Amino acid sequence: xxxxxxxxxxxxxxxxxxxxxxxxxxxxxxxxxxxxxxxxxxxxxxxxxxxxxxxxxxxxxxxxxxxxxxxxxxxxxxxxxxxxxxxxxxxxxxxxxxxxxxxxxxxxxxxxxxxxxxxxxxxxxxxxxxxxxxxxxxxxxxxxxxxxxxxxxxxxxxxxxxxxxxxxxxxxxxxxxxxxxxxxxxxxxxxxxxxxxxxxxxxxxxxxxxxxxxxxxxxxxxxxxxxxxxxxxxxxxxxxxxxxxxxxxxxxxxxxxxxxxxxxxxxxxxxxxxxxxxxxxxxxxxxxxxxxxxxxxxxxxxxxxxxxxxxxxxxxxxxxxxxxxxxxxxxxxxxxxxxxxxxxxxxxxxxxxxxxxxxxxxxxxxxxxxxxxxxxxxxxxxxxxxxxxxxxxxxxxxxxxxxxxxxxxxxxxxxxxxxxxxxxxxxxxxxxxxxx
Amino acid sequence: xxxxxxxxxxxxxxxxxxxxxxxxxxxxxxxxxxxxxxxxxxxxxxxxxxxxxxxxxxxxxxxxxxxxxxxxxxxxxxxxxxxxxxxxxxxxxxxxxxxxxxxxxxxxxxxxxxxxxxxxxxxxxxxxxxxxxxxxxxxxxxxxxxxxxxxxxxxxxxxxxxxxxxxxxxxxxxxxxxxxxxxxxxxxxxxxxxxxxxxxxxxxxxxxxxxxxxxxxxxxxxxxxxxxxxxxxxxxxxxxxxxxxxxxxxxxxxxxxxxxxxxxxxxxxxxxxxxxxxxxxxxxxxxxxxxxxxxxxxxxxxxxxxxxxxxxxxxxxxxxxxxxxxxxxxxxxxxxxxxxxxxxxxxxxxxxxxxxxxxxxxxxxxxxxxxxxxxxxxxxxxxxxxxxxxxxxxxxxxxxxxxxxxxxxxxxxxxxxxxxxxxxxxxxxxxxxxxx
Numbered sequence: 114x115x116x117x118x119x120x121x122x123x124x125x126x127x128x129x130x131x132x133x134x135x136x137x138x139x140x141x142x143x144x145x146x147x148x149x150x151x152x153x154x155x156x157x158x159x160x161x162x163x164x165x166x167x168x169x170x171x172x173x174x175x176x177x178x179x180x181x182x183x184x185x186x187x188x189x190x191x192x193x194x195x196x197x198x199x200x201x202x203x204x205x206x207x208x209x210x211x212x213x214x215x216x217x218x219x220x221x222x223x224x225x226x227x228x229x230x231x232x233x234x235x236x237x238x239x240x241x242x243x244x245x246x247x248x249x250x251x252x253x254x255x256x257x258x259x260x261x262x263x264x265x266x267x268x269x270x271x272x273x274x275x276x277x278x279x280x281x282x283x284x285x286x287x288x289x290x291x292x293x294x295x296x297x298x299x300x301x302x303x304x305x306x307x308x309x310x311x312x313x314x315x316x317x318x319x320x321x322x323x324x325x326x327x328x329x330x331x332x333x334x335x336x337x338x339x340x341x342x343x344x345x346x347x348x349x350x351x352x353x354x355x356x357x358x359x360x361x362x363x364x365x366x367x368x369x370x371x372x373x374x375x376x377x378x379x380x381x382x383x384x385x386x387x388x389x390x391x392x393x394x395x396x397x398x399x400x401x402x403x404x405x406x407x408x409x410x411x412x413x414x415x416x417x418x419x420x421x422x423x424x425x426x427x428x429x430x431x432x433x434x435x436x437x438x439x440x441x442x443x444x445x446x447x448x449x450x451x452x453x454x455x456x457x458x459x460x461x462x463x464x465x466x467x468x469x470x471x472x473x474x475x476x477x478x479x480x481x482x483x484x485x486x487x488x489x490x491x492x493x494x495x496x497x498x499x500x501x502x503x504x505x506x507x508x509x510x511x512x513x514x515x516x517x518x519x520x521x522x523x524x525x526x527x528x529x530x531x532x533x534x535x536x537x538x539x540x541x542x543x544x545x546x547x548x549x
Numbered sequence: 550x551x552x553x554x555x556x557x558x559x560x561x562x563x564x565x566x567x568x569x570x571x572x573x574x575x576x577x578x579x580x581x582x583x584x585x586x587x588x589x590x591x592x593x594x595x596x597x598x599x600x601x602x603x604x605x606x607x608x609x610x611x612x613x614x615x616x617x618x619x620x621x622x623x624x625x626x627x628x629x630x631x632x633x634x635x636x637x638x639x640x641x642x643x644x645x646x647x648x649x650x651x652x653x654x655x656x657x658x659x660x661x662x663x664x665x666x667x668x669x670x671x672x673x674x675x676x677x678x679x680x681x682x683x684x685x686x687x688x689x690x691x692x693x694x695x696x697x698x699x700x701x702x703x704x705x706x707x708x709x710x711x712x713x714x715x716x717x718x719x720x721x722x723x724x725x726x727x728x729x730x731x732x733x734x735x736x737x738x739x740x741x742x743x744x745x746x747x748x749x750x751x752x753x754x755x756x757x758x759x760x761x762x763x764x765x766x767x768x769x770x771x772x773x774x775x776x777x778x779x780x781x782x783x784x785x786x787x788x789x790x791x792x793x794x795x796x797x798x799x800x801x802x803x804x805x806x807x808x809x810x811x812x813x814x815x816x817x818x819x820x821x822x823x824x825x826x827x828x829x830x831x832x833x834x835x836x837x838x839x840x841x842x843x844x845x846x847x848x849x850x851x852x853x854x855x856x857x858x859x860x861x862x863x864x865x866x867x868x869x870x871x872x873x874x875x876x877x878x879x880x881x882x883x884x885x886x887x888x889x890x891x892x893x894x895x896x897x898x899x900x901x902x903x904x905x906x907x908x909x910x911x912x913x914x915x916x917x918x919x920x921x922x923x924x925x926x927x928x929x930x931x932x933x934x935x936x937x938x939x940x941x942x943x944x945x946x947x948x949x950x951x952x953x954x955x956x957x958x959x960x961x962x963x964x965x966x967x968x969x970x971x972x973x974x975x976x977x978x979x980x981x982x983x984x985x
Contacts, residue, residue: 141645170617170646174656177613181606209577210606216799216827216850219655220610264826267803267835363652367703390700391652392855394830395862399703414652419828426831 116191120154121228123179125172126164126526127536128467128499134308135498136168136465139334139364142308145169146499147536148467149176149224150526153231155191161235162525165223165438166466172536178224181211186228195236199259202229202444206261218416222441229442230472234522243517244443245478249285253278256483260448261418268422274451281486288482296513297477298488299495300328300358302465304347307332311346318350325512328356328383328492334364337373344380353381358410360386367396371403384408384432391415397429410434413463417441418448425456432490434463437472443522446476450484459489465496470507471523474514502530552627556590557664559615561608562600562962563972564903564935570744571934572604572901575770575800578744581605582935583972584903585612585660586962589667591627597671598961601659601874602902608972614660617647622664631672635695638665638880642697654852658877665878666908670958679953680879681914685721689714692919696884697854704858710887717922724918732949733913734924735931736764736794738901740783743768747782754786761948764792764819764928770800773809780816789817794846796822803832807839820844820868827851833865846870849899853877854884861892868926870899873908879958882912886920895925901932906943907959910950938966 131143148164205225304317333340370388391414412434462473500506504525567579584600641661740753769776806824827850848870898909936942940961
């Protein structure tokens with residue numbers, strides 16, 4: 114019997130993070146970190162897990178979008194899907210009727226991401242490898258087959274992509290060894306949420322340094338005097354040698370971003386993240402020119418590879434922050450990593466949320482071993498929330514992510530957690546007791 | 550008793566257009582033109598109608614997104630909403646949790662459009678005016694209050710927007726008279742669907758000219774030899790003096806678009822519409838430079854004002870094709886019209902679909918009377934499908950849209966039509982008989 118994909122289940126899972134203001138920033142004052150959680154099942158009992166991260170209201174819409182993709186997936190032979198994950202991704206993102214709802218953006222694209230990532234999880238579990246290692250061990254030709262070059266050719270051709278991967282082949286074994294030995298550098302956003310008071314900000318900043326982090330991140334973008342005061346406190350807490358990135362979460366216009374960053378300059382910010390609308394490629398380029406040498410970082414809301422292509426073409430960012438489920442999952446992120454390598458821009462994935470750390474570490478590690486070949490100027494974001502809910506949580510030691518060794522992508526939630534946080538009927542929501 | 554908004558109803562309405570290949574193009578081979586149809590009800594029995602247009606699968610997701618907005622709307626006093634439609638729009642587009650699903654793009658943004666347009670319909674009916682006239686009679690200050698300048702200031706300030714509107718004040722009465730007398734120029738896409746055979750293409754092209762249209766549009770982007778052959782047939786059918794626009798519906802990459810348009814050049818195409826990804830501002834700019842004097846047109850999938858701002862800043866288009874429900878409805882479209890006027894780019898709205906002609910005519914007419922002050926290089930798309938299903942269908946005579954005089958925005962469907970086309974339980978779908 115041919116093994117088929119027999120179900121695509123999507124569950125609305127929400128964590129009541131707004132009760133503690135974890136995750137609070139200029140645009141997200143009270144998020145409830147949530148996941149439209151996908152379980153893809155096969156006719157022989159196999160399963161793969163993926164998710165789309167949201168911040169609360171609307172997670173039900175995200176679930177509805179995943180369910181709308183299910184008819185395109187159920188009934189496909191597993192062997193064919195795993196033999197051509199690029200073709201599978203395009204089947205979801207280029208459906209002639211569903212693509213009208215994007216195209217390649219927003220709810221439908223994040224739905225594709227969740228399903229695509231569930232396929233990668235299944236694939237890696239089948240191969241008995243973590244996804245980073247599965248990707249590292251694919252041939253350059255198979256990796257390039259993942260990429261949809263239709264809209265990329267003016268910036269990256271198939272031959273150029275192959276060239277990037279082939280040039281990285283020689284040192285792969287050595288870099289794999291280094292990765293397993295030392296892990297991958299991380300920075301932490303844990304201290305910097307806008308809803309935390311000064312004492313908590315200072316205490317957590319000092320703890321971050323003590324824990325081995327060389328970079329922290331602070332949320333800015335609400336009251337400008339508050340930004341200055343908090344930046345000063347953080348700088349005093351960590352000293353001159355630890356980098357402080359700031360993150361405005363899209364709060365500013367272009368001119369305003371420039372003014373605000375000039376005001377913060379005395380405290381030596383390392384990068385400004387999401388200074389303005391994530392759609393504003395030209396705006397980011399103008400900000401970058403004006404605030405140099407402070408870096409410009411963005412990506413968590415950059416919705417597809419065509420947008421990343423333009424950010425790179427326009428010289429609009431110094432740091433590319435790919436996201437696990439904003440673009441169409443592992444498959445499209447391979448294209449984004451290749452684009453970044455072509456333009457020589459470091460990738461520092463966006464993480465936090467629900468399961469983002471667990472997923473993006475695979476992409477950064479694959480990048481180090483098989484694409485850019487470097488961790489120079491590269492770090493994965495780390496936030497110490499919600500990891501305990503996952504079957505294979507990230508392990509961060511001395512400011513580094515340890516390379517995962519368990520098979521899969523890492524997005525699998527513990528069944529009890531799913532049951533308790535299911536919205537609105539789960540125990541956490543129906544009883545209004547604090548999250549576990 | 551204060552009048553409140555008491556319900557936001559959303560219904561999945563689909564028309565089985567794929568049975569006749571109406572609407573078939575390079576990216577949409579078999580669309581079922583659909584609407585997530587909104588009825589906003591007030592506590593005193595008032596109602597406003599809006600819709601988000603989709604092409605079939607996923608219309609249920611669009612409905613779910615509108616329902617997710619309802620809690621932000623139900624219970625608001627009608628008087629407050631109509632006094633500040635700009636604030637109302639921002640309430641929908643900037644909800645701190647829902648905006649994660651965009652931001653300002655895709656399903657959630659189209660949902661906002663449908664609800665915002667229902668409010669404009671209610672407002673205009675309350676005032677006893679068609680929306681175009683309601684807008685024309687608002688003061689420049691009130692119009693500018695509609696605009697969210699947060700991300701626009703580097704291209705258009707409030708003062709500049711006021712200046713544009715004030716400069717257009719002197720001739721408004723005369724232009725209103727002209728509009729009522731002659732209507733607004735239209736072009737027709739009816740002949741050019743990809744699924745039509747040669748005879749139908751030629752016959753409909755000749756009919757279009759006989760009906761007074763000075764421009765037709767042809768779908769291209771599938772087989773290049775077919776494109777050439779159909780373009781030649783159309784040119785022969787309409788003669789040298791009728792403009793032929795071509796529309797690739799995003800089928801090409803940047804270099805490919807340039808090559809294909811050079812091949813079509815001998816047949817004198819007027820504009821190329823959607824040559825590549827609608828997100829690719831820089832790609833459109835490159836195409837435009839390469840194929841001059843053929844014009845570049847886009848907009849039906851340009852998802853918000855930040856994207857339009859960049860298309861204008863980068864000199865990436867000659868013709869801006871705003872859409873009634875892709876950006877956040879009438880409110881955001883006022884901003885788009887002001888941006889276009891600032892940059893001196895003509896607006897030729899996208900129409901067709903379900904109710905798009907009915908809605909966008911108001912925006913073009915408002916533009917003529919009160920913003921750009923001109924119809925030079927400006928036409929509204931016209932497609933002769935599905936109008937009979939509306940309470941106040943468009944009237945097109947001798948290649949012109951006649952100015953609507955009935956109060957409202959025009960998106961109100963006949964109740965019988967809604968019942969029959971409701972998906973999947975309506976008569977048209979449950980019995981699989983052809984559409985009315």
